[in-house]
Amino acid sequence: MEFLPKLSQNLLEILDDEEYYDINVEVGDDPNVKIFKAHMVILNYRSPYLRRILSTNKKKNDGTLVHIKLPNISPEIFQVILRYIYCGKISVEEYDIPDLLKILVTASELNLQELSNYLQSFLVKNNASWIEQSFNLVYQTTFENDSFLELQKYCNDIISKKPHKLFRSLNFSLIPEKVLISIIQNDDLQMREIQVWEHVLKWGIAQNPELPTDPINFSKNDFNILKNTLQQCIPSIRFYNLTSKEFSDKVLPYKKILPKELYMDLLKSFLNLNPKSRISRKSKPRNYDIDPEIIDLQHVELISRWIDKLDIKEDSTSYEFKLILRGSRDGFSIDKFHEICNNKPHTVTIAKVKDSDEILGGYNPVEWKSVDGYASTKDSFIFSFKSSSSTENYVLSRVVNENCAIWNGKNYGPYFGNGDFVLYIINNSYCSKNHYDKPIRETGSAFSVEEYEVFQITKINI
Numbered sequence: 001m002e003f004l005p006k007l008s009q010n011l012l013e014i015l016d017d018e019e020y021y022d023i024n025v026e027v028g029d030d031p032n033v034k035i036f037k038a039h040m041v042i043l044n045y046r047s048p049y050l051r052r053i054l055s056t057n058k059k060k061n062d063g064t065l066v067h068i069k070l071p072n073i074s075p076e077i078f079q080v081i082l083r084y085i086y087c088g089k090i091s092v093e094e095y096d097i098p099d100l101l102k103i104l105v106t107a108s109e110l111n112l113q114e115l116s117n118y119l120q121s122f123l124v125k126n127n128a129s130w131i132e133q134s135f136n137l138v139y140q141t142t143f144e145n146d147s148f149l150e151l152q153k154y155c156n157d158i159i160s161k162k163p164h165k166l167f168r169s170l171n172f173s174l175i176p177e178k179v180l181i182s183i184i185q186n187d188d189l190q191m192r193e194i195q196v197w198e199h200v201l202k203w204g205i206a207q208n209p210e211l212p213t214d215p216i217n218f219s220k221n222d223f224n225i226l227k228n229t230l231q232q233c234i235p236s237i238r239f240y241n242l243t244s245k246e247f248s249d250k251v252l253p254y255k256k257i258l259p260k261e262l263y264m265d266l267l268k269s270f271l272n273l274n275p276k277s278r279i280s281r282k283s284k285p286r287n288y289d290i291d292p293e294i295i296d297l298q299h300v301e302l303i304s305r306w307i308d309k310l311d312i313k314e315d316s317t318s319y320e321f322k323l324i325l326r327g328s329r330d331g332f333s334i335d336k337f338h339e340i341c342n343n344k345p346h347t348v349t350i351a352k353v354k355d356s357d358e359i360l361g362g363y364n365p366v367e368w369k370s371v372d373g374y375a376s377t378k379d380s381f382i383f384s385f386k387s388s389s390s391t392e393n394y395v396l397s398r399v400v401n402e403n404c405a406i407w408n409g410k411n412y413g414p415y416f417g418n419g420d421f422v423l424y425i426i427n428n429s430y431c432s433k434n435h436y437d438k439p440i441r442e443t444g445s446a447f448s449v450e451e452y453e454v455f456q457i458t459k460i461n462i
Helices: 004-016 040-046 048-055 075-087 097-109 113-126 128-133 135-143 149-161 163-167 177-184 193-206 220-230 244-257 260-270 297-308 334-341
Strands: 023-029 032-038 066-070 318-326 347-353 359-364 373-375 381-385 394-398 406-408 449-460
Touching (some): 004 075, 032 040, 075 097, 097 135, 113 128, 113 149, 128 135, 128 149, 135 149, 135 163, 135 177, 149 163, 177 193, 193 220, 193 244, 220 244, 244 260, 297 318, 297 381, 334 449
Parallel strands (some): 023 066
Antiparallel strands (some): 023 032, 318 449, 347 359, 347 449, 359 381, 373 406, 381 394
């Protein structure tokens, strides 16, 4: 039989009883300083860090109390830690998340590994939404201490699968260089390389607010300032994974900040490429599943919210978008669409309109078939984006006649509603309005397809 609750209570009573204490612990820095009365034997055996300090502060025979200082710890946080040291308990529900992070940092400093592990697990399991909303603070806290392995892994998973949460945050420009480098070195970062480069540039310019926003207006000194700021970041940019057009449009204007040998090699490598081609095997590719020629992570995040029927500002479930069909790779025939996509539920079809930057698409939660009949679902939707580089101008149209949500025809490609969004794969595709709540293009408008892809989606557990 265990009597731990009573033991824990008795130890707390010892802490609160000032009659038998033999050490003063001065905590904090001016003007926020507080002295705590404690017992050397308990501190010695509960904290390896305090044991090292106490080993150089032996108790004197003249009755003088041992006095140690902990200037880097706030009195408020140390009071919580001290009670844990005595009774082995902490009521985490009583504290907000910023305070829990401070407690975590202090627990690590005092080598209270059991408490550190517990707090990390609690934050990950119970406060995922808050961590994402305050990601910069959490990530920077964990990055500064190599003992927060569980929290580091969780943050790295978020960065890999939801990089825009960090890069679009208001505090992105405030993250330390060391943190930025660790992020862009991540092989699993789910972001196009051109976006990585653009965000690194944005960060570098933000460190030097006196710089012009347009490189056309840069002086020689401006380029030198930006070059010095980004010199540790540039080696981690995988320039050889860019397309020729991306290199021409986004890198060449900043050529003066690149090392000369790198720039000359990039220039020679890209000169004879097709605008959408990449250089083979020059850079290690990221483990990035979204095809960069049509959609990227900002589109994926928005489509994921639509699937979960959430407001645009709400966090959705994370989904993996696995490419199962690409027209330029697998062919544009209707037979190939049915061969690959039949019997696969939860698919997102994406089409790039020819001679345009417009993207059209649809989500089908049920299986595609070749049976010449309607499939019923209340969860399908179709959509359009005016630009492949932005999610600001979009149209979302949900099914209103669920019995006619999807048409499964052996002579058709992806077919939503009664002509609401139809792909004849290449030519004669069109959009109208019948069984979905709004048109995603001008009613009845036909279009041709430059490229199309089909993704099968599955939930990701972070």
